[in-house]
Amino acid sequence: DVKVTQSSRYLVKRTGEKVFLECVQDMDHENMFWYRQDPGLGLRLIYFSYDVKMKEKGDIPEGYSVSREKKERFSLILESASTNQTSMYLCASSSVHYGYTFGSGTRLTVV
Amino acid sequence: EDQVTQSPEALRLQEGESSSLNCSYTVSGLRGLFWYRQDPGKGPEFLFTLYSAGEEKEKERLKATLTKKESFLHITAPKPEDSATYLCAVHNSGAGSYQLTFGKGTKLSVIP
Numbered sequence: 001d002v003k004v005t006q007s008s009r010y011l012v013k014r015t016g017e018k019v020f021l022e023c024v025q026d027m028d029h030e031n032m033f034w035y036r037q038d039p040g041l042g043l044r045l046i047y048f049s050y051d052v053k054m055k056e057k058g059d060i061p062e063g064y065s066v067s068r069e070k071k072e073r074f075s076l077i078l079e080s081a082s083t084n085q086t087s088m089y090l091c092a093s094s095s096v097h098y099g100y101t102f103g104s105g106t107r108l109t110v111v
Numbered sequence: 112e113d114q115v116t117q118s119p120e121a122l123r124l125q126e127g128e129s130s131s132l133n134c135s136y137t138v139s140g141l142r143g144l145f146w147y148r149q150d151p152g153k154g155p156e157f158l159f160t161l162y163s164a165g166e167e168k169e170k171e172r173l174k175a176t177l178t179k180k181e182s183f184l185h186i187t188a189p190k191p192e193d194s195a196t197y198l199c200a201v202h203n204s205g206a207g208s209y210q211l212t213f214g215k216g217t218k219l220s221v222i223p
Contacts, residue, residue, distance in 0.1 A: 102154030
């Protein structure tokens with residue numbers, strides 16, 4: 001089974017801090033994605049990557065950046081955390097037949 | 112633009128009361144339709160992939176069906192442990208590398 005591992009389940013950060021969310025997958029998938037999920041808004045795509053060092057903006061990239069230096073690892077960076085970035089962050093990698101495999105999520109609170 | 116609409120937003124069922132969740136979609140070319148289950152505070156978990164109209168997939172008390180415009184997730188004799196949010200997503204054949212469009216989900220509560 002494909003595993004997607006997110007480094008933290010819960011994080012509390014202060015406004016203005018630089019925040020790193022890490023995601024690792026073990027199935028050699030080329031495609032990886034970062035979403036945020038908020039009540040009533042569903043899943044919104046922040047960034048995605050089709051290959052090492054490749055990245056594409058999703059629907060809501062403002063305030064975020066990403067890094068993919070190795071195929072298995074995709075990092076989401078909040079350059080200067082703000083309270084409106086308090087959310088559940090979900091990482092996923094994809095295959096043809098199973099759509100996405102998601103990580104367990106990181107609940108980020110910015111105070 | 113691809114669109115996925117799920118209804119109802121929330122559904123409360125008594126244990127054993129069968130029902131269906133709906134996923135209506137608009138895509139230029141469907142490559143696949145996916146159903147996921149999400150428990151509170153966790154990431155979505157894959158349930159089914161459907162590729163063409165008329166296709167059906169089953170798993171325990173769940174059965175997913177697909178037409179050219181919508182998909183249904185039928186829940187037969189549900190149990191409290193089936194309580195979760197169910198997400199539907201589509202893959203457009205014109206979209207790059209398996210990018211999916213998600214609906215907002217149906218929150219199912221099964222009361223003992």
